[in-house]
Structure formats: C-alpha cells, structure tokens
Amino acid sequence: MRQPTRLRLPRAALAAPLLAAVLLAGCATRPPASDPDAVAEYRQNNDPAEPANRRLFAVHQAIDQYALRPVAVGYRAVVPQPVRTGVRNVLGNLRTPVILANDMLQGESRRAGDTLGRFVINSTLGVAGIFDVAESWFGVRGHAEDYGQTLARWGVGEGPFLFIPVIGPSNPRDLLGFGLGIVSDPLSWFGQGAVVDALVYGRAGVTVVDTRESLINTIDDVNRTSLDPYTTLRSAYRQRRAAEISNAGEIAPAAATSTGFGVGTGMDQQRR
Amino acid sequence: MHDLDRRALLGTALFLTTAGFIRPALAQADIGRAANFIQTTGQELVAAINDQTRDLPARRQRVAAVLRRAVEVERVGRFILGRWWNQASPQEQQEYLKLFEETLIRNLSARFGEYQGVRFSLGRTQQRTEDDVLVNTVIERPNTAPFSLDWRVADVGGQPKVVDVIAEGTSLRLTQRSEYSSVIQRNNGSVAALLTAMRGQIQQLAQREQAR
Numbered sequence: 255m256r257q258p259t260r261l262r263l264p265r266a267a268l269a270a271p272l273l274a275a276v277l278l279a280g281c282a283t284r285p286p287a288s289d290p291d292a293v294a295e296y297r298q299n300n301d302p303a304e305p306a307n308r309r310l311f312a313v314h315q316a317i318d319q320y321a322l323r324p325v326a327v328g329y330r331a332v333v334p335q336p337v338r339t340g341v342r343n344v345l346g347n348l349r350t351p352v353i354l355a356n357d358m359l360q361g362e363s364r365r366a367g368d369t370l371g372r373f374v375i376n377s378t379l380g381v382a383g384i385f386d387v388a389e390s391w392f393g394v395r396g397h398a399e400d401y402g403q404t405l406a407r408w409g410v411g412e413g414p415f416l417f418i419p420v421i422g423p424s425n426p427r428d429l430l431g432f433g434l435g436i437v438s439d440p441l442s443w444f445g446q447g448a449v450v451d452a453l454v455y456g457r458a459g460v461t462v463v464d465t466r467e468s469l470i471n472t473i474d475d476v477n478r479t480s481l482d483p484y485t486t487l488r489s490a491y492r493q494r495r496a497a498e499i500s501n502a503g504e505i506a507p508a509a510a511t512s513t514g515f516g517v518g519t520g521m522d523q524q525r526r
Numbered sequence: 527m528h529d530l531d532r533r534a535l536l537g538t539a540l541f542l543t544t545a546g547f548i549r550p551a552l553a554q555a556d557i558g559r560a561a562n563f564i565q566t567t568g569q570e571l572v573a574a575i576n577d578q579t580r581d582l583p584a585r586r587q588r589v590a591a592v593l594r595r596a597v598e599v600e601r602v603g604r605f606i607l608g609r610w611w612n613q614a615s616p617q618e619q620q621e622y623l624k625l626f627e628e629t630l631i632r633n634l635s636a637r638f639g640e641y642q643g644v645r646f647s648l649g650r651t652q653q654r655t656e657d658d659v660l661v662n663t664v665i666e667r668p669n670t671a672p673f674s675l676d677w678r679v680a681d682v683g684g685q686p687k688v689v690d691v692i693a694e695g696t697s698l699r700l701t702q703r704s705e706y707s708s709v710i711q712r713n714n715g716s717v718a719a720l721l722t723a724m725r726g727q728i729q730q731l732a733q734r735e736q737a738r
Binding site (some may be wrong): 291292295299475479480481482484485486488489490493494496497498518 | 608609633637694695696697700701704705706707708709712720723724727
C-alpha cells in the first residue's frame with residue numbers, strides 16, 4: 255500500500271507571518287522629496303525595512319559568533335581538505351534536479367546538457383558524487399542555477415531587501431525561489447519516515463556548515479574592515495546576484511545555493 | 527542626380543564606413559594598452575609580494591608604493607564619497623582624501639602582502655565599457671584554487687589608471703560607497719563622523735600590522 259504523502263511545508267513558509275510582523279514594526283523613513291540625492295540613494299539601496307533588517311542582522315551576528323562560526327572553524331580544523339571537497343561535491347551533485355530544471359526553464363540547453371552529463375558521470379564514475387570527475391577528467395565545470403534566477407530572467411523584480419538570520423541576505427523573489435527549490439526537490443517527495451527526515455535535515459545541516467566554512471575568511475574580512483558590515487553584505491549580495499543572473503564571467507560552483515550566504519559557497523576555493 | 531549630391535552621398539558613405547572601422551580599432555588599442563598596464567602593474571606587485579630578501583613590513587611598503595602609482599586614488603575617493611562630497615567642507619574633503627588613501631592602501635597591501643607565492647595572469651575576457659576598460663586577471667596561490675579579479679582601468683590625463691577592482695562580480699568602489707554613505711546617514715548626515723570612524727579603523731589596522 256502506498257504511504258499517504260505528507261505535505262512538507264518549507265520552514266520559510268511558517269516563518270513568513272512572523273517575519274511580516276517584524277518588518278511592519280520597523281520601516282525606514284523615506285527621505286523628503288526636497289532632497290533628490292537622498293531619495294535616489296534610498297531607491298538604490300532598495301531597503302525600506304532597514305531598521306527591522308538591522309535588528310535581524312544583529313540576531314544573526316550573535317548566532318554566528320556563538321554557533322555558526324565556531325562550528326565552521328571546528329569543521330575546517332578536524333576534517334581534512336580532500337574530505338571537505340568531497341562533501342561539497344556531493345552537495346553540488348544533489349542539487350542537480352534544481353539546477354537542471356532551471357537551466358531548462360531559462361532555455362539554456364547547453365548548460366542543461368552540461369548539468370545532466372555531469373550528474374550521470376559524477377554519480378557513477380565519481381562514486382555517488384564524491385569526486386568531480388566531470389571537471390577533472392572531462393573539463394566540464396559545474397555551475398549553480400536556481401528558481402530565483404529563473405524568476406529574474408522572466409522579469410520578476412527582486413522586491414525589497416531582507417535579512418534573515420542564519421540564511422543571510424535575501425529578498426522576496428529569492429526566498430520564493432528558495433521555497434520552490436525545496437518543494438521541487440525529489441528528496442522531499444519520498445513519503446515520510448525517520449530515515450527520510452534524517453536525510454533531509456542532515457543535508458540541510460551539512461549545507462549550512464559547508465557554506466559557512468567556505469566563507470570564514472571572507473566574512474572575517476568584512477567584519478574586520480567594514481565600518482558597517484550590514485551595508486557591505488547588502489551591497490555585495492545584490493551585486494553578486496546580478497552577476498549570477500546574467501551568467502556573466504566566472505561561475506559559481508554547483509554547490510552554491512539559491513539565496514543568503516549560500517550564493518557565496520566555494521567562492522574562495524572552487525574557482526578556476 | 528546632381529554630381530554634387532552624388533559626391534556628398536559617396537563622401538558620407540565613405541565617412542560612415544571608415545568611422546565604423548576606426549572606432550572598434552581604437553577600442554582595441556585602448557584594451558591592449560589597459561591590459562599591458564595591468565600586466566606590468568601585476569608583475570610589479572607579484573615581485574614585491576614574493577621578494578624573499580625583505581621582511582613583511584618592507585614588502586608591504588613596496589606593495590603600497592606600486593598601488594599608489596597605479597590607482598587613481600583621488601578619483602576613486604570622490605566617487606565613493608558620492609553625494610556627500612559637496613556637503614563636506616573643503617577641510618573635510620582634504621582630510622577625507624588623506625584618510626581614504628591610507629585606508630585603501632593599508633587594506634589592499636595588508637591583503638596582498640599575505641599572498642605569498644602568488645602568481646597572476648591575464649584572463650580571457652577583456653572588454654570596453656562606455657568610459658573604461660575591464661581587464662580580467664586570474665590570481666593563483668599555493669593550496670588555493672585560482673580566482674578571477676577584474677580591474678577597471680580609466681584614462682586619466684593620457685595615463686591608464688586603476689579606478690575599481692571587481693572580485694566575483696562585486697565592485698569594491700560600489701560596495702564601499704554604500705558603506706560610507708550608510709555611516710554618514712546613521713550619524714545624521716555628518717561627514718565628520720565618517721572621518722572619525724576612518725581614523726579609528728586606520729589605528730586598528732596599524733595595531734594589527736604591529737602585532738604581526
């Protein structure tokens with residue numbers, strides 16, 4: 255008999271009403287029309303909920319200082335580099351369904367072919383995705399793609415900037431894409447049970463640790479050299495997303511995720 | 527048709543054709559010059575960073591000297607202060623440019639100074655934008671996979687100069703402009719507050735350099 259499928263609501267959907275309440279509580283005051291430069295900058299920053307976002311950023315910084323960063327530093331110290339690379343390769347390989355779907359939704363048949371070919375080769379010759387032989391033997395490099403980028407290509411605007419603790423810098427479009435990525439992932443279709451739950455949560459946890467580890471130096475630099483780390487992260491996130499959406503220049507590795515700090519996964523180490 | 531008209535027509539056609547050819551050729555020359563400039567500057571930087579005969583402070587000083595020559599500090603500084611430049615008093619403007627140069631050079635030379643064993647090469651994509659040339663380079667370090675860095679090169683009084691550095695799609699001057707503007711705004715539009723914050727940061731950077 256078939257198991258009844260349980261509706262697996264993404265955590266983001268549950269958090270949404272709570273978030274909305276926080277956002278409504280703190281809105282930035284729009285500068286007066288008599289100061290056109292200030293108005294232009296206000297529009298440029300695209301951050302009407304800035305006071306609320308800054309509060310959430312403070313929450314994130316505390317979580318990061320006491321939990322995320324120490325765990326990432328420990329992971330880097332204990333697990334040797336080749337193993338960490340293997341972990342990142344597996345995570346990237348597991349993202350294939352999302353990447354492939356979005357290559358196709360954007361009409362990028364060549365990139366879709368790359369993604370499919372990489373999946374077949376890395377899942378078999380690469381031993382369940384541990385070794386990226388598609389790149390090292392065949393020279394086919396992985397790339398990231400997600401629903402937020404597809405929505406952007408279809409003309410959906412990013413909406414106001416949002417900062418979500420643990421996830422990081424984002425916006426409604428990328429959060430929607432993040433949710434679509436979870437719902438459309440075949441891993442979330444396999445009914446229920448302790449094993450499936452453990453796999454889903456385990457993968458989410460490893461993704462967070464892997465992402466944070468790959469950004470230790472970058473974020474340390476921001477916290478040390480920026481006079482206002484919040485603004486630096488906001489600006490960097492939006493610029494980086496714009497570059498990703500246009501598929502211009504260097505490409506993010508397949509393990510990079512769809513929003514927040516995840517878009518910077520492997521920036522330091524995985525470039526060629 | 528009158529001869530005169532015909533001549534004018536031919537002349538115009540000829541003009542349009544040559545103009546069409548000349549412009550890309552000019553752009554090509556600009557790209558070549560900018561790429562050469564970055565190649566030379568990059569080699570100087572790499573030589574300074576990898577110079578084993580000097581200690582870290584001495585290496586850092588040489589890196590700073592190369593950067594001072596290559597970067598159009600004043601133009602970058604004014605771009606970054608943006609709309610606040612005109613609201614600052616002349617003294618504040620002078621003070622800002624001094625602090626900005628020091629912050630920029632210290633930050634960049636501290637970062638590059640750590641890149642022992644660094645190698646660099648020109649990348650594949652060199653392109654012309656409206657005003658500047660973007661020169662793509664690949665930075666390689668031991669035990670770290672290579673990453674790409676774009677240099678925005680402008681023509682300043684006939685000399686190629688660096689006006690921006692773009693890492694992974696993120697422009698240094700755009701990011702820093704929003705950072706500085708945010709500091710000023712959060713202090714009720716006081717440029718002096720930014721200058722105080724910059725002074726504090728330079729002190730911290732100096733202490734870090736001492737501690738090494």
